[in-house]
Amino acid sequence: MKTNYSITFISLIVICSFSNAQSLDDYLKIATKNSPHLQSIHYNYESDLEKINELGSIQNTSIGVGYFVSPVETRVGAQKAKFSISQNLPWFGTLNTKQEGAALKANATLNEFDMAKRTLFLxxxxxxxxxxxxxxxxxxxxxxxxxxxxxxELALSELENNRSTMVDVLKIRIEKNELTNSLNTIQENFKAKQITFNLLLNRNKNSEITITKNISINTSEAIFSKEAISTNPKLLQLQNLKASLKKEELATKKEGLPTVGIGLDYVIVEERPAPNIADNGKDIFMPMVSVSIPLFSNKYRSKQKQFQLDQKAIVATSINTTNELTTLFETSESAIKTARTSILTQTQNIAETERIKTLLLAAYETSSIDFKQLLEIQQMKLKFEFKKVGSEKEYAIQKSTLEFLTTTN
Structure with a gap:
């Protein structure tokens, strides 16, 4: 029974360890949920959506109430009080144009969110x-x-048989000391990088991280289209901002046109005591129409000019951004090819050093071990293995960069 309990306990530990293990995709989901920067941009996006409703509203309706302290006498009686209501209406299509511009600006904020998300993922x-x-x-x-x-241990054993020297033992110990020092340095760097990683996920800086055992390498040419750069959210954001400025320019032009006002005055008239007066005490209804003409419209022309210049600036920025993204694409594409070649080369080198080590150890049966050569081979293998994992890292980072440039989230 104790054995069964032990097996069950071990099984639960294994299951829990697998359930707690997280992949890179899981970490990306956590970051998307926790990122304060993404949350901030999303709130800005929601604010931009509310701006659309704001710009679709007409100006406030004016309501007035007046009381004649000294009544104005008329033929049909004295005017006692006056009520008025009026509404100014913008030129046709002005509000719709403003809303369209605000919608495009909201789209630009959404592009900014997408770009920030891609940057965070990278x-x-x-x-x-x-x-x-x-x-x-x-x-x-x-x-x-x-x-x-x-x-x-082998060198110490051979020392007793006079097939090695104390120098061999000391050289091995020195190499072990050097590797131990390197190991301590790597472990400290890992802790620092772990904190950086957890802060990017906006969680406890000491949270455990599950690291993949290996990186999948595509030995064929990766399929990343340079033309897909045109769909990069940074360029889409600039396009939406330019279109938004175009709409604002049109809305400003419409604001420079006459506005129409409509209204109604209602006057309360008191009856006169005199009899037989036609319309005695009849209240007054007076519909009104007014037109506001911007005779001095330099400010509207100036605003239009500003929007035109801003559009030209965005065009220039778009060209520069496209060039920068294309340069980054070319650099990453070249680097990923170099990394792939290096991985294949180092894999071959590691296999060759392993063969040499096997031959050196096989010679032990007929002669003494050349520990100097054995250490040199181990150092070579270590160097090749380091280069291999470095190239794997570089391959993965450059692949992620190409995804950042071309892949739609």
Whole structure:
């Protein structure tokens, strides 16, 4: 029964460990939910949507009430009080044009949200793959330390048989010390990078992070279209801002046209005591129409000019941004090819050093071990393994950069 309980307990631990393990996609979802920067932009977007409703509203209706302290005598009686209501109406289509401009500006804010999300994802992926490199190097050094320990034991054994010297033992120990120092440095760097990663997710800085054991490498050419850069949210944002300025320019032009006002005056008239007066005490209704003509409209022309210049500035910014994104695409595409080639090369080099080590150890049966060559081979293998995981990290980061440039979230 104790054995069954032990198996059940171990099974629960394994299940819990798997359930708590999180992938990179899980971390991206956490960041999307927790990011205060994304939340801030989303609130701005909601505010922009409310702006559309605001700009669709006409001006306030004017209501007036007046009381004649000294009644104005008329033929049909004295005027006692006056009520008036009026409403100014903008030129036809002005409000719709303003709303369309506000909607385009809201779309631009949504593009800003998308761009901020992509940028955050790239930062998270970059940090994650840096953690992958550090964790991989830690594992590599740990394995090399185990191997050096076995070499040290072998050297001490051979020292008793006069087939090695104390110098060999000391060299192995020095190499172990150097690797231990490197291991401590890597572990400290991992802790610092772990804090950075957790802060990007806006969670406890000491939260555990599950790092993938390996990175999938596509040996064929990755499919990333340079033309897809045109759909990058930064460029879409500039397009929407330019279109919004165009609408604001049109709305300003309409504001420079006459506005029409309609209204109604109602006057209360008191009856006269004299009999037989036609319409005696009849109240007065007076509909009104007014036209406001902007005779001095320099401010409207000036505002239109401002919007035109702002549009030209956005066009220039779009060209510059396209060039920057294209340059980044070319650089990343070249780097990903270089990293892929390096991974293949280092994999071959590691296999070759392993073969050499096997041959050196096989020679032990017929002669003494050349520990100097053995250490040199181990150092070479360590260097190649470090280069390999470094290239894997670079490959993953550059792939993430190309996704940042071309992939639609």
């Amino acid at each position: 930062q998270i992926k970059t940090t994650y793959y840096q953690l992958y490199e550090l964790k991989s190097k830690e594992n590599i050094i740990t394995e090399h330390l185990k191997l050096l320990t076995s070499f040290e």
